[in-house]
Amino acid sequence: MTATDSYEPTALTVPTRSRDRARYDHETVHSILDEAYICHLGFIRDGAPVVLPTLFARVGESLYMHGSTGSRPLLAAGRTDPGLPVCVTVTLVDGLVLARSAFHHSLNYRSVVVHGTAHQVTDEAECRTALAAMVDAVAPGRAADSRPPTARELAATSVIRVDLAEVSAKIRSGPVNDGAEDLDLPHWAGVVPVAPVYGTPVPAADLTPGIAVPDYLTAL
Amino acid sequence: MTATDSYEPTALTVPTRSRDRARYDHETVHSILDEAYICHLGFIRDGAPVVLPTLFARVGESLYMHGSTGSRPLLAAGRTDPGLPVCVTVTLVDGLVLARSAFHHSLNYRSVVVHGTAHQVTDEAECRTALAAMVDAVAPGRAADSRPPTARELAATSVIRVDLAEVSAKIRSGPVNDGAEDLDLPHWAGVVPVAPVYGTPVPAADLTPGIAVPDYLTAL
Numbered sequence: 002m003t004a005t006d007s008y009e010p011t012a013l014t015v016p017t018r019s020r021d022r023a024r025y026d027h028e029t030v031h032s033i034l035d036e037a038y039i040c041h042l043g044f045i046r047d048g049a050p051v052v053l054p055t056l057f058a059r060v061g062e063s064l065y066m067h068g069s070t071g072s073r074p075l076l077a078a079g080r081t082d083p084g085l086p087v088c089v090t091v092t093l094v095d096g097l098v099l100a101r102s103a104f105h106h107s108l109n110y111r112s113v114v115v116h117g118t119a120h121q122v123t124d125e126a127e128c129r130t131a132l133a134a135m136v137d138a139v140a141p142g143r144a145a146d147s148r149p150p151t152a153r154e155l156a157a158t159s160v161i162r163v164d165l166a167e168v169s170a171k172i173r174s175g176p177v178n179d180g181a182e183d184l185d186l187p188h189w190a191g192v193v194p195v196a197p198v199y200g201t202p203v204p205a206a207d208l209t210p211g212i213a214v215p216d217y218l219t220a221l
Numbered sequence: 222m223t224a225t226d227s228y229e230p231t232a233l234t235v236p237t238r239s240r241d242r243a244r245y246d247h248e249t250v251h252s253i254l255d256e257a258y259i260c261h262l263g264f265i266r267d268g269a270p271v272v273l274p275t276l277f278a279r280v281g282e283s284l285y286m287h288g289s290t291g292s293r294p295l296l297a298a299g300r301t302d303p304g305l306p307v308c309v310t311v312t313l314v315d316g317l318v319l320a321r322s323a324f325h326h327s328l329n330y331r332s333v334v335v336h337g338t339a340h341q342v343t344d345e346a347e348c349r350t351a352l353a354a355m356v357d358a359v360a361p362g363r364a365a366d367s368r369p370p371t372a373r374e375l376a377a378t379s380v381i382r383v384d385l386a387e388v389s390a391k392i393r394s395g396p397v398n399d400g401a402e403d404l405d406l407p408h409w410a411g412v413v414p415v416a417p418v419y420g421t422p423v424p425a426a427d428l429t430p431g432i433a434v435p436d437y438l439t440a441l
Binding site: 013100154179 | 233237238259261262263264265268270271272273274276289291292293306307309310312314317319320321322323324326328330332334336352353355356359360364366367368369370371374378396397399403404405406407408409410411412413414415416417418419420421422423424425426427428429432433434435438441
């Protein structure tokens, strides 16, 4: 990957408005995907849209998600040839933008929207890589510090892959954007930063005494 | 509303697995919706699923979202009779669940999935109520402390409504759930709490001197 690699904009990924907020370069898209671990997976079931929150991880130019072999979207991806059309959306909120006018209120955010097709992963090595990446997406370093899946656990897990091709990021950052006529209104205006914060790890009640909280968790 | 009011479970809202995590009572569903301000709005465009992150607010038994009159989903809701089929999903992450086995890794979360139809709101009073609720969803108390929309701003804004009828919540909470055979493995196990945290408000560069940060923002 070079800094100039970009996803090709398409009719689906060029917004009808706020085009200045759109980004297509791999570096921006990957950085947003890699900071998140929850996506919202959209697909069509019986003619109606369905959106489910689910864990995901990026490996190279693919996103992976998983679920029980009994779950409906994953069954559909396995049943359908050539795969299940999906939209995968990832959103990080960075700030509340409080303008003097209600109209100019906004959020600072970074989002990625992926249009593509979900395919069931059948290769065992690829499944294992994807599942380890999902554990590491939640806590980097955790996959190496947990018991890998058994053959029975692998058999009970469906992994789906969505390749990154039709992709865009959208970013809103920076200060409020009030109109000149509103600048003297008596309302506070500015940005309130927002970020996820991780609390003190709570050990399992039956944790073997003497096992300390690992460094990769205190680093969160 | 009484504590026993519930949404009727349907084929769309009863999960195929982890049924013990599903909730249908108004109180649980409303509390999740009211704590959030971002939803993921799913709909079908040209036969393909689309999922967009957007601000929302609940007013009674309806969700409201807004956008420019030039935005595609809102135009579609206006064009389509009787409305645009949507799925609105709201997700709050409460913790990282780190089991000894990769297989039992999970997240503590609360989510709501709403299946319904988006209708364009044409009544001006309803539009104003919805827009004020969206400002208050971001920072409770802010709507009264900002300039309301002008007629021109209202004309530039599409508001859509989705009524709460086919609705379910899903909650995972509590400790790790390792199998008995894994309890002696040498890996730390437990839950890392996660919550959004609001930083120190950053005033606009051109804020009129003497306007203090309002109490409803320091309360965040």
